[in-house]
Structures are given as structure tokens and as C-alpha cells.
């Protein structure tokens with residue numbers, strides 16, 4: 001007697017092999033048979049006409065706080081994500097001294113760098129830990145719908161060990177490095193998936209300082225990395241500006257070879273002028289592999305982008321003098337004022353305040369590369385779809401057009417601004433990076449950048465747009481795309497017990513009506529603790545999402561089942577993570 005039989009679905013098993021129609025049998029949270037399988041089951045799901053795929057594995061989230069209070073890690077579970085990995089970009093909440101000022105400092109870093117409302121973090125996080133293993137235990141105690149894995153964040157470790165010296169980015173002494181390494185060793189031994197660090201000047205705190213660890217020298221980076229070699233466990237992850245990419249790649253290669261460890265690194269490109277560098281880095285990865293290095297480029301499916309709205313963190317008028325009095329108002333009050341023709345006139349007639357800062361100038365006056373995200377949001381708009389072009393056709397100024405667009409949908413409409421990598425006004429470069437044999441789809445930043453981003457929807461959009469709807473160039477096959485977000489993402493985080501639909505694998509499964517699969521128009525909602533704000537983008541088309549054989553979401557609604565677990569990494573070479581038994585189903589089976 002099986003616990004569950006999924007019948008007659010179109011099985012896209014994550015391996016990349018051609019889809020086939022068949023059944024899947026589940027027992028005790030695991031897949032036990034796939035294909036022409038018959039037999040009795042306590043529950044049967046008729047999947048005729050539906051795609052049956054593994055649950056999505058999201059490698060790049062910032063749920064470190066939210067995972068301590070939200071069992072669904074929304075919006076991950078709304079988009080079929082059944083495993084997410086956090087502790088990316090070197091930021092997280094452990095270790096942290098049991099001291100209000102230290103805790104506040106960690107919250108401010110997360111608020112400043114990842115745009116997660118500080119009040120929500122302060123109210124939501126219960127701080128039942130000091131050390132990283134204690135943090136894992138706290139995560140482990142909490143019932144949850146989906147699986148999560150955590151990485152040890154450099155920023156927290158450096159601050160914990162070095163205090164103010166660490167925050168001021170002073171060089172670490174040999175003793176500091178030894179103490180940091182021992183904390184990372186302790187974290188890995190407790191089941192951390194890896195260690196991450198940030199080397200980008202884009203990540204700055206409210207005081208304009210880069211994050212602790214950004215300028216860490218080779219002794220510190222390699223000294224911590226050596227722990228992975230010694231323990232034979234864990235992955236090293238980083239984000240870097242790669243302003244000196246050959247030097248950066250050289251120490252990463254050395255780190256990987258000397259410690260036999262995998263290095264995950266964020267690879268994005270900013271402009272066409274930057275494209276040759278990206279290609280050279282991809283080639284470097286292949287050459288390094290021949291020398292025994294495992295370097296995995298993590299690439300986004302969308303360009304680095306921000307969404308703008310009246311209720312978001314940014315809008316094109318945010319630096320206008322005439323907008324300033326409205327900025328701090330409650331949303332409804334602000335909307336009423338924005339609808340006042342005199343207020344509108346004053347704001348749209350103001351000369352855009354250029355600041356000589358590339359990103360800020362793109363926000364206030366980059367209307368040739370800002371687009372309206374309406375219903376059926378288009379993340380690959382053509383140049384003619386820009387607000388500048390639409391305004392010309394409508395006989396108004398771009399500022400007027402943007403202003404009025406933002407007022408649509410009760411002032412909830414958002415604009416899409418690809419900050420980097422959209423010079424060609426197409427996603428061809430993104431697809432080329434994704435299609436590279438060494439890269440892994442990543443960078444959704446799930447749970448972060450709450451006031452400007454909703455890229456947690458990437459897996460839904462991958463299937464609905466890059467597989468099904470794209471007309472402007474090549475598309476991925478369904479089998480390729482599923483593999484990209486399951487087998488490849490799971491393996492690149494060292495997870496070997498999930499990512500495909502095969503006997504023995506965890507029964508993390510999405511059952512999808514591909515014709516209906518769609519992302520909603522993003523909008524700001526206020527459902528974080530303390531009424532915290534976030535940009536939320538819903539999905540339709542997921543009929544069932546299962547974790548360990550239990551349906552956690554059905555037709556977009558949570559079922560209440562909480563079979564998710566903290567994933568504790570295992571030694572490299574073990575083929576499977578420890579089984580998580582499902583006591584009740586075993587009893588029923590007996």
C-alpha cells in the first residue's frame with residue numbers, strides 16, 4: 001500500500017530526459033517507483049494533462065530571518081519552491097552575541113543591504129541562539145512547510161570575532177582568522193550547507209560603509225576556506241564586483257583545488273562593454289576545471305532589476321523636491337495627494353535631480369529603459385515599450401506618462417527598471433549565460449529587497465515565459481528548464497536526495513497546469529511582522545506542491561501540512577542525506 005499515487009501525469013523528471021506519461025508512487029516521504037507503476041494507495045492524484053516535476057530548489061534566498069517565523073517562507077511556497085538555501089552574500093543572523101546592540105547591528109545590516117524591513121526582523125526574530133549551531137537548532141525546532149538549508153555568513157562571523165575592528169574592515173590577524181575558521185568549522189559540523197562572503201561595493205550599510213569582510217585579504221579568505229578542506233564538507237559562496245576579475249578568480253581556483261571544495265560565485269554583467277569579461281570568466285571556469293577546480297557561476301534569469309512604485313522603496317520622483325513632503329505619508333494619504341492635479345503638475349514639471357550616480361540617474365531619468373509592468377507582466381520589453389517611447393506616442397512627457405502609470409490600479413502599479421545588462425533590450429545574454437554548461441540559475445534573492453524586487457517568481461516565469469511564451473528568440477525546452485531549477489540547483493548546493501523524480505528521492509513534487517501557469521502583476525503588500533512591507537507577486541497554475549509526499553499547497557492555498565525540515569548537510573561522498581521519517585504514515589502502513 002502506497003501513501004500516494006500520482007497518476008497519468010506528464011513526468012518531467014529533472015534529469016533532462018524527454019518527458020513521458022506515467023505514474024509516481026510515494027511511501028514514507030520518498031518516491032518508490034516511477035513509470036508503469038500500479039497498486040493500492042491511500043491517496044490518488046489524477047495528474048492527467050498536468051506536468052509532474054520535482055519541487056524547485058532555490059539556491060539564493062535571504063530568508064534567514066523570515067524562516068524563523070514563517071513556515072511557508074512566502075512567496076517561495078507560492079512558486080513551487082520546496083527547498084531554499086539561505087545565508088547568501090555573507091549575511092545572516094548567527095553567530096550573534098546575546099546583546100541588544102549586536103542584534104540591532106545584524107538587523108540593520110540586513111535592512112540596509114537586503115532591504116528587509118528592520119521592524120519586521122526585530123519583531124519576527126526571537127533570538128533563541130548565539131552560535132550558528134544554536135541557530136540551526138532553533139530553525140530545526142520550528143514546524144515548516146518547505147525545506148531550508150543555511151550557510152554560515154562571513155559578515156556575522158567577522159563581527160562576532162572582531163567586533164568594531166571587523167565592522168571597520170580592518171585586516172584580520174592570524175588569531176582572528178583562526179577563530180573565524182573555528183566558528184565556520186563548528187557551523188559545518190552542525191550541518192551548514194556552506195560558507196558565504198560578500199566582496200561587492202554594492203552592499204553598503206546606512207553609513208555608506210561596505211559590509212564587514214568585503215575587503216578581506218587572501219589570508220582570511222583562504223584561511224576560512226581551509227576548514228572546508230579539513231572537514232571535507234561544505235561549499236564556499238561569494239558575490240564580487242570582479243573589478244579585478246583575474247585576481248579574484250585566481251584565489252577562488254586556488255581555494256577550490258587546495259581544499260577540494262566547490263566555489264559558487266555570483267556572475268552578472270552590467271553592460272555590453274562588460275560582456276567580454278563575462279565570457280572570459282565562463283571560459284576561465286572551464287579551463288580551471290581541467291586543473292581540478294570546481295567553480296560554479298550563479299547567474300540570474302532576469303537582469304539585475306528594480307521595481308518602482310509609490311509604495312515601494314524607489315520611484316522616479318523620489319528625489320524631487322516637490323515629492324519630498326509626500327514621501328513619509330501613509331499610503332492612502334499619499335495617494336490622495338498624488339491624485340491632486342496641482343501636486344502632479346509640480347512634480348512632473350520639476351527638472352530631474354541628477355546626482356552623478358549611475359544607478360540613481362537611471363531611476364530618476366532613465367525612461368528609455370523603464371517599462372510599465374501591467375497585468376501579464378512582460379519582463380522582456382522591447383525598446384518601443386519604454387516609457388519614453390510610449391510618452392512620445394501619447395504626446396506627453398516621460399515623467400507625466402510614468403506618473404500616471406504609477407497611479408493605475410489604485411496607485412499599486414509598478415514599473416520595471418533593469419539596472420544592469422539590458423543594453424540590447426532583450427534577454428538573449430541572460431539565456432546565453434543560463435545555457436552555459438557550467439552555470440546554475442540563481443540570484444532570485446527570495447525574501448530580500450522587499451521594497452524593489454519580486455524575483456522569487458523566477459521558476460514560475462522560467463516555465464511560463466522562457467519555455468512557453470517567449471517569441472523574441474530562443475526558448476528552453478521544458479525538460480531543460482525543469483532540470484535547471486531542480487537537479488542542477490540541488491547538486492550545486494550539495495543536496496543529493498532531491499532534484500529528480502526517481503525511486504529513492506525525496507517526494508518533493510510540483511504538479512502543474514502548464515497552460516494556466518502565470519505570474520501575477522507584482523504589488524506592495526504589508527503582511528510581514530510589524531506590518532512590514534514587501535513586493536509580492538503571486539502565481540497561478542500550480543495545482544499541487546508536495547514536500548516529502550505531503551501536499552503543502554493546493555491551487556495556490558496552503559493545506560496546513562508542515563512536512564518541511566531544516567536540511568543538515570552531510571559529508572561529501574554520502575549519496576543521500578539522512579531520511580526524515582514520517583511517523584504517521586508508517587503507523588498507517590502497519
Ligand SMILES: [Zn+2]
Pocket residue numbers: 060062088089445
Ligand atoms: Zn544575495
